[in-house]
Amino acid sequence: MNLEQVARRAKVSTATVSRVLNNASVVKSTTRARVVKAIEELKYHPNLHARSLAGGKSRTIGVIASNMENPFFFDIYKTIESDAHTRGYEVVMANTDYRSEQLVTSVRLMIGRRVAGLAVIVSEMAPELMDELNDARIPVVFYDVGTPRGNVTNIRVNYRRGIEKVVDYLHSLGHRRLGFIGHHAILGPINERMKAVMDAVARIPSLEVRTAADADTLEGGRQAARQLLSNGYEPTAIICVNDVTAVGVLRELRERGLRVPQDVSVTGFDNVKLSEFCYPALTTVHIPREQIGHIICESLMSKSGKSAVAEAEIVIDPEFVLRDSTGPVPPGK
Amino acid sequence: MNLEQVARRAKVSTATVSRVLNNASVVKSTTRARVVKAIEELKYHPNLHARSLAGGKSRTIGVIASNMENPFFFDIYKTIESDAHTRGYEVVMANTDYRSEQLVTSVRLMIGRRVAGLAVIVSEMAPELMDELNDARIPVVFYDVGTPRGNVTNIRVNYRRGIEKVVDYLHSLGHRRLGFIGHHAILGPINERMKAVMDAVARIPSLEVRTAADADTLEGGRQAARQLLSNGYEPTAIICVNDVTAVGVLRELRERGLRVPQDVSVTGFDNVKLSEFCYPALTTVHIPREQIGHIICESLMSKSGKSAVAEAEIVIDPEFVLRDSTGPVPPGK
DNA sequence: TTGAAAGCGGTACCAG
DNA sequence: CTGGTACCGCTTTCAA
Numbered sequence: 001m002n003l004e005q006v007a008r009r010a011k012v013s014t015a016t017v018s019r020v021l022n023n024a025s026v027v028k029s030t031t032r033a034r035v036v037k038a039i040e041e042l043k044y045h046p047n048l049h050a051r052s053l054a055g056g057k058s059r060t061i062g063v064i065a066s067n068m069e070n071p072f073f074f075d076i077y078k079t080i081e082s083d084a085h086t087r088g089y090e091v092v093m094a095n096t097d098y099r100s101e102q103l104v105t106s107v108r109l110m111i112g113r114r115v116a117g118l119a120v121i122v123s124e125m126a127p128e129l130m131d132e133l134n135d136a137r138i139p140v141v142f143y144d145v146g147t148p149r150g151n152v153t154n155i156r157v158n159y160r161r162g163i164e165k166v167v168d169y170l171h172s173l174g175h176r177r178l179g180f181i182g183h184h185a186i187l188g189p190i191n192e193r194m195k196a197v198m199d200a201v202a203r204i205p206s207l208e209v210r211t212a213a214d215a216d217t218l219e220g221g222r223q224a225a226r227q228l229l230s231n232g233y234e235p236t237a238i239i240c241v242n243d244v245t246a247v248g249v250l251r252e253l254r255e256r257g258l259r260v261p262q263d264v265s266v267t268g269f270d271n272v273k274l275s276e277f278c279y280p281a282l283t284t285v286h287i288p289r290e291q292i293g294h295i296i297c298e299s300l301m302s303k304s305g306k307s308a309v310a311e312a313e314i315v316i317d318p319e320f321v322l323r324d325s326t327g328p329v330p331p332g333k
Numbered sequence: 334m335n336l337e338q339v340a341r342r343a344k345v346s347t348a349t350v351s352r353v354l355n356n357a358s359v360v361k362s363t364t365r366a367r368v369v370k371a372i373e374e375l376k377y378h379p380n381l382h383a384r385s386l387a388g389g390k391s392r393t394i395g396v397i398a399s400n401m402e403n404p405f406f407f408d409i410y411k412t413i414e415s416d417a418h419t420r421g422y423e424v425v426m427a428n429t430d431y432r433s434e435q436l437v438t439s440v441r442l443m444i445g446r447r448v449a450g451l452a453v454i455v456s457e458m459a460p461e462l463m464d465e466l467n468d469a470r471i472p473v474v475f476y477d478v479g480t481p482r483g484n485v486t487n488i489r490v491n492y493r494r495g496i497e498k499v500v501d502y503l504h505s506l507g508h509r510r511l512g513f514i515g516h517h518a519i520l521g522p523i524n525e526r527m528k529a530v531m532d533a534v535a536r537i538p539s540l541e542v543r544t545a546a547d548a549d550t551l552e553g554g555r556q557a558a559r560q561l562l563s564n565g566y567e568p569t570a571i572i573c574v575n576d577v578t579a580v581g582v583l584r585e586l587r588e589r590g591l592r593v594p595q596d597v598s599v600t601g602f603d604n605v606k607l608s609e610f611c612y613p614a615l616t617t618v619h620i621p622r623e624q625i626g627h628i629i630c631e632s633l634m635s636k637s638g639k640s641a642v643a644e645a646e647i648v649i650d651p652e653f654v655l656r657d658s659t660g661p662v663p664p665g666k
Numbered sequence: 667t668t669g670a671a672a673g674c675g676g677t678a679c680c681a682g
Numbered sequence: 683c684t685g686g687t688a689c690c691g692c693t694t695t696c697a698a
Binding site for chain 1: 376378379380381382383384385386391401402404407411414423425426428441442444445446447464465468469550551552555580581583584587606607609610611612
């Protein structure tokens with residue numbers, strides 16, 4: 001089923017069919033009617049591959065994220081999708097599962113699709129990509145990783161500042177023995193986030209911290225908590241890399257008969273919707289996901305026109321959100 | 334950057350470059366080396382549109398779901414993606430947000446992409462699609478809606494049976510005043526799910542039920558609960574259309590000072606991971622999402638070969654899962 | 667207002 | 683083992 005068949009049935013040329021399809025230029029209304037009729041009778045659907053090949057453009061933007069299962073990523077994705085749609089763009093998404101090989105695969109896939117723009121919202125990185133992306137001449141926005149370049153914009157959250165707020169608050173509550181729950185992807189002292197935590201703690205001599213990590217899921221948070229508490233360590237506060245893992249931690253604590261926040265305080269990060277709905281509601285740090293999504297779209301889809309976003313690097317300062325999962329140190333601890 | 338440029342640089346023909354790209358037939362290793370070198374030097378990435386246009390195939394399967402934000406859908410998606418990848422397929426996903434116009438748009442998009450197979454996991458429907466899908470000659474699997482046809486397989490869950498188990502259990506606990514929380518998409522007595530609930534309740538004369546609905550989100554569940562309880566109705570048990578909305582209900586109840594399950598029982602549906610991690614853990618009904626994902630892939634990707642899935646309609650019987658959110662009717666209620 | 671035809675970037679068949 | 687070339691289905695001049 002192709003243009004030609006439609007053209008034949010409507011007794012016009014393929015050029016004309018193409019014109020009505022793109023409701024371009026002036027096609028005599030009676031002609032147009034014939035074509036439309038033929039299209040419907042044949043249940044014709046234009047081949048999008050042929051279209052973007054011939055047109056040289058794609059009207060599609062790609063979004064690559066580490067873990068769409070985590071609402072943090074998904075919220076950004078949703079915003080991008082919505083913005084894109086209103087501008088007449090499609091969006092294709094890819095998950096890396098925090099694996100940098102998968103990141104490479106996904107980026108190549110996007111380049112192969114000749115996307116009009118690419119958002120990379122991941123924690124992992126593969127250096128060789130920067131070059132590839134660079135001469136693919138595709139507008140790119142990185143969140144959390146990468147470095148600004150000709151065609152790449154960078155958005156980052158001042159994670160360090162956010163963690164400091166959490167640590168300071170906990171400290172002011174009297175906590176001294178801390179725990180940090182991460183996930184596999186940010187493990188190791190090389191990681192910016194891990195480092196931010198260690199540094200924030202190191203500022204205050206009286207503080208002690210131990211860490212554990214597992215997957216970036218509810219279950220992963222729980223496992224990490226189990227690991228953290230397994231060798232007799234008894235933190236009075238547990239800082240989590242994000243809200244999802246924090247909810248996992250909450251469960252493990254509950255099952256051990258530890259009350260939050262009476263026995264142990266817990267903090268999340270991101271301020272996803274779930275953090276308000278779990279019990280107890282999480283003290284957390286807000287990252288403005290919608291704003292991030294908007295910035296990404298702005299930066300991606302106006303690059304062809306006048307760039308509304310001047311800066312190549314955008315830093316966002318996260319806000320502390322106080323809820324019910326944190327409290328003073330239990331007496332005698 | 335195209336085949337020709339690579340060919341020129343490697344001093345071979347485009348045909349040969351194509352061969353090494355698809356590591357097909359025998360290319361002399363020294364020639365291959367030259368080509369590979371050229372490809373890398375030029376940072377060449379094949380144009381996927383051209384590829385699938387020329388090849389006539391797409392090695393891509395499409396997945397359309399109502400609400401990827403709900404882990405129920407996402408879990409199925411993940412399984413499909415994983416299965417697809419191991420078979421060398423890509424997958425493109427689309428969200429309908431429960432809007433049937435968006436369903437139509439998405440299906441057309443998938444047809445336009447000439448996907449090798451399409452999974453439609455939605456609650457909404459648009460009759461005209463059945464025909465379009467039919468003569469697009471694309472293997473299709475519908476979950477929850479649609480009717481089997483030549484190229485379409487159907488998977489459905491015996492929702493009715495699942496709800497009956499819930500209602501019976503609640504009844505055995507002594508509950509008589511029930512509430513049902515749905516979401517916008519299943520509103521109205523025409524809807525299968527809504528009907529299942531009404532019928533299940535109608536079997537037992539002593540039972541009374543009122544319903545409310547809002548969005549299929551945490552917040553939506555909360556709003557619906559608020560609505561349900563707003564006019565003095567005091568159900569002793571609230572049945573929710575799924576786990577996500579149930580968690581929303583849990584929160585509203587908590588804020589009204591109602592304890593679960595001592596004052597009110599709550600049930601979910603789907604048995605997503607969150608149902609174990611919320612507090613209290615939800616009594617729910619398990620829908621085997623991974624199994625569904627596998628069946629979908631099996632049915633989609635082997636249709637070209639020998640069909641491993643014979644039946645055109647597959648019905649799944651859901652299992653009751655007892656946890657902590659349900660209990661006997663409070664005395665005097 | 668419409669048609670003819672030259673690509674877009676690959677694939678695959680046919681020769682050599 | 684390699685090159686030439688006819689498409690794949692659509693867009694887009696260029697003429698008529």
